[in-house]
Amino acid sequence: MQIYLPIADLPVNIFLILAMGAAVGFVSGMFGIGGGFLMTPLLIFIGIGPAVAVASVASHIAASSFSGAITYWRRRAIDPALAAVLLTGGTVGTALGVSTFTYLRALGQLDLMIALSYVVLLTTVGAAMLWEGFRAILRTRRGVLPPRRTHNWVHALPLKMRFKRSKIYLSIVPVVIVGILIGFIGAIMGIGGGFILVPILIYLLRVPTSTVIGTSMVLTLVTMVFATVLHAVTNHLVDAVLALILMIGGVTGAQFGARAGQKIRGEQLRLLLGLLILSVGIRFAVELVLQPTELFTIRQSEAAQ
Amino acid sequence: MRRALPALMLIAVCAACSPARAERLIVSVSNHRVTVTPNYSGEELVLFGSVEKDASTPAARNYDLVVTVAGPRTDMVTRRKERRFGIWINSDYRQFLQVPTYLALFANRPFDDIASADVERRQQLGLNNVLLTQRVGPDYADVVPNDAFRKAFVRLQSERGLYREDTSAVTFLTPTLFRTGIPLPAQVPIGTYDVEIKLFADGALVAKTESAFEIVKIGFEQFVANTALQNSFIYGLVTAALALMTGWMASIVFRKD
Numbered sequence: 001m002q003i004y005l006p007i008a009d010l011p012v013n014i015f016l017i018l019a020m021g022a023a024v025g026f027v028s029g030m031f032g033i034g035g036g037f038l039m040t041p042l043l044i045f046i047g048i049g050p051a052v053a054v055a056s057v058a059s060h061i062a063a064s065s066f067s068g069a070i071t072y073w074r075r076r077a078i079d080p081a082l083a084a085v086l087l088t089g090g091t092v093g094t095a096l097g098v099s100t101f102t103y104l105r106a107l108g109q110l111d112l113m114i115a116l117s118y119v120v121l122l123t124t125v126g127a128a129m130l131w132e133g134f135r136a137i138l139r140t141r142r143g144v145l146p147p148r149r150t151h152n153w154v155h156a157l158p159l160k161m162r163f164k165r166s167k168i169y170l171s172i173v174p175v176v177i178v179g180i181l182i183g184f185i186g187a188i189m190g191i192g193g194g195f196i197l198v199p200i201l202i203y204l205l206r207v208p209t210s211t212v213i214g215t216s217m218v219l220t221l222v223t224m225v226f227a228t229v230l231h232a233v234t235n236h237l238v239d240a241v242l243a244l245i246l247m248i249g250g251v252t253g254a255q256f257g258a259r260a261g262q263k264i265r266g267e268q269l270r271l272l273l274g275l276l277i278l279s280v281g282i283r284f285a286v287e288l289v290l291q292p293t294e295l296f297t298i299r300q301s302e303a304a305q
Numbered sequence: 306m307r308r309a310l311p312a313l314m315l316i317a318v319c320a321a322c323s324p325a326r327a328e329r330l331i332v333s334v335s336n337h338r339v340t341v342t343p344n345y346s347g348e349e350l351v352l353f354g355s356v357e358k359d360a361s362t363p364a365a366r367n368y369d370l371v372v373t374v375a376g377p378r379t380d381m382v383t384r385r386k387e388r389r390f391g392i393w394i395n396s397d398y399r400q401f402l403q404v405p406t407y408l409a410l411f412a413n414r415p416f417d418d419i420a421s422a423d424v425e426r427r428q429q430l431g432l433n434n435v436l437l438t439q440r441v442g443p444d445y446a447d448v449v450p451n452d453a454f455r456k457a458f459v460r461l462q463s464e465r466g467l468y469r470e471d472t473s474a475v476t477f478l479t480p481t482l483f484r485t486g487i488p489l490p491a492q493v494p495i496g497t498y499d500v501e502i503k504l505f506a507d508g509a510l511v512a513k514t515e516s517a518f519e520i521v522k523i524g525f526e527q528f529v530a531n532t533a534l535q536n537s538f539i540y541g542l543v544t545a546a547l548a549l550m551t552g553w554m555a556s557i558v559f560r561k562d
Contacts, residue, residue: 002346004491006530011346011491059548066552067559108384108395116392225545232541236533240544241526247548251555288392295386296457297395300379 007239008052014245016046021249025064028250029257030264031273032068032213034061034192034220037122039246040114041280048242050111054101054190055231056239056246061192062224063247064254065217072214079165079211083218085172089179090223096180097187098230104188105235108299115284117189122281125196129274136267166211174205183223187230192220195277327362330514331355332502339489341522347466347491350518353484356504369412369419369505370475371430372485376407376467376520377496383458399454400440406494407467408435411474411485420508428503428510432459432470466490495522 003014020042028035036057043053072078104110157171178200182193197216201207207215232238261269332354339350356368380402387396412419416430429435433450437458450456462468467490475485487500497519504512522530533540 004345004526006526007533009492059544062545062548063552063555066549067555068552070553070556108382108398112392112394225548228545228548229538229541232533232544233537236537238533238541238544240529240533240540240547243544244547244551247551251551255555255559290393291388292386292393294461295393296383296454296461297386298381298383298458298461300381 003241003245005048005239005242007056007237008048008242010047012046012048012242017242017245018249020046021060021246022253023249025250025253026257026260027253027276028064029254029259030261031195031269032198032258032261033194033273034065034224035250036061036186036191036193037118037189037195037277037280039250040190041118041284043242048239050114051101051105051235052237052239052242054114054188055228055235055237056243057190058187058224058227058231059238059240059243060246060250062221062228064250065192065194065221065224067251067254069214069217069221072217075214076165077211078214078218079163079207081161082163082166082175082207082211083215085161085175086179086182086215086219087222089176089181090183090219091226093180093183093185094187094223094226094230095183097184098227098234100184101188101231102234112288114189115288117185118284119281119288121185121189121196122277123285124281125199126274126276126278126281129199129270130278131274133267133271133274137271140267166207166215168206168208170205178205179219182219183226186220186223187227192224194220195273327359328368328504328506328512329357329359330502330504330512331357332500332514332516334487334500334516334518337518339518339520341493341495341520342524345491348489350487350489351484352487352500352502352516353482354502355483356481356512358481366506368477368480368511369414370477370483370485371416371419371428371503371505372409372411372475372487373429373501373503374407374409374411374487375405375499375501376494377498378403378405380404381458383454383461385454385457399458401458402438402440402445404437404458406496407489407498408432408462409468409487410435410470411487412472413475413477413483415472419505420510424508424510432463432468465492467492489520493520495520 001014002011004011020039024035024039024042027038039057039060040050040053043057044050069078101110104113157173159172160169161172162169178197182197185191185196186193194216197219198212201212201216202209228238264272332352335351335353339348352372380400381404382398382400384395384398386393389396410431412430416425420428420430425431426434436447437455438445438447439454459468466488469488475483477483497517500516500518502514502516503510
């Protein structure tokens with residue numbers, strides 16, 4: 001069944017979009033991530049403009065992270081204080097990201113920046129996760145306990161605050177900076193940023209695993225809701241029809257993914273996720289380096305709109 | 306001098322057409338208001354008409370007909386990718402000013418057979434001769450037809466079905482009765498479309514007339530697109546609320562305990 005996407009200005013098959021939403025939702029439920037880094041490239045791949053894809057995926061991620069956040073809230077696996085501090089940075093970062101997005105679009109370099117950020121971010125994060133996953137698997141094979149690090153330079157920073165539910169005593173400076181960073185790249189790349197945020201919270205800020213995913217989902221939720229509204233107001237690029245179909249597919253797929261994820265061991269899960277992230281990054285890199293079949297692009301210019 | 310040029314051309318054109326008042330064109334489009342619904346997958350309008358002669362018309366004249374359909378005009382930018390630092394990025398660009406978003410040129414035989422190169426250029430016959438004004442730095446000009454940006458612009462628009470040229474689309478049913486189809490792809494922009502019909506005989510323009518039709522989009526999708534532009538803040542809030550609703554519903558539907 002064909003449906004016309006009003007903002008993307010493109011007829012698409014509704015079942016294809018539903019299936020994509022469900023597939024990405026499955027993966028995101030399995031790994032406990034938003035899945036934006038998969039959804040945005042997929043949309044670009046079926047012919048939706050990168051700018052519309054980034055803007056519309058934001059609301060899709062908001063939906064899936066909200067359903068996740070409710071579940072984690074019921075289990076008391078969210079640290080409200082930590083989420084609030086992250087959010088102060090997150091909203092600033094999102095606003096910065098959306099204005100950078102608008103500026104790059106006017107320059108005609110937005111598509112390039114989206115592709116470049118995907119290459120840099122996904123290959124590094126993917127490779128790091130893959131490496132970490134391998135080491136973890138080797139460690140369990142040998143029966144060696146993982147090294148325990150207790151303090152790092154982060155704990156020497158000022159403005160310390162006690163986060164009760166996570167049972168940590170931490171400076172708010174790195175927390176706010178992490179929030180800004182995630183909000184910024186989220187708005188530009190159309191990702192929730194969970195796959196970067198969770199490792200940062202665990203390894204750098206030493207947030208316990210009991211609260212890390214739930215808290216990161218709250219940040220994702222609020223920044224993505226904020227990004228949706230900002231993208232709609234400044235660039236008029238949010239396709240509500242596309243977003244709604246994606247959401248419905250996404251939240252359904254996520255439930256089945258979450259059940260599948262519980263059957264796989266943690267290290268293997270991280271290894272798989274690393275592989276997935278790395279391959280998406282490499283795909284973008286290949287596209288940038290190979291000569292495109294079409295060197296020219298046309299677009300209605302801003303002044304006329 | 307530059308100002309006098311169009312005026313002179315006007316006189317020249319009128320001089321060419323005034324003695325040939327003998328023919329008159331009567332045309333009609335099958336539909337003056339095309340409504341595009343969400344499941345619209347492209348359709349074809351039909352333009353038909355006849356050449357009316359009077360007593361002074363030479364009896365056995367062979368007519369040629371050129372139909373130009375131009376959609377609403379807008380500014381467009383064409384960008385070219387170049388290899389920089391090993392990757393392909395947009396570097397050079399040209400701005401096309403007030404160019405038609407849809408442009409179709411139909412004739413009954415190749416333009417080169419209808420008129421001389423000079424007339425073709427003056428009457429803008431064929432995609433190669435249509436005026437597409439570019440801004441190159443501070444200057445405004447149309448460039449030669451084989452300019453890389455102009456060629457790419459026409460080619461890309463043609464690939465989307467928005468620019469087309471067909472020199473066998475016009476058919477004469479009788480020596481004076483003609484028809485042509487105007488294909489409108491699914492991506493047609495909304496707005497007013499001007500149709501210009503030119504009649505040629507022996508390589509010269511003998512009659513000219515104009516018509517128009519309108520394309521309107523209706524339905525839920527168009528409502529969404531309008532709201533996104535006009536009430537963008539409310540649109541953003543509603544989309545975000547929709548996301549929260551969907552997430553909340555999912556957490557209720559799939560609640561395990």
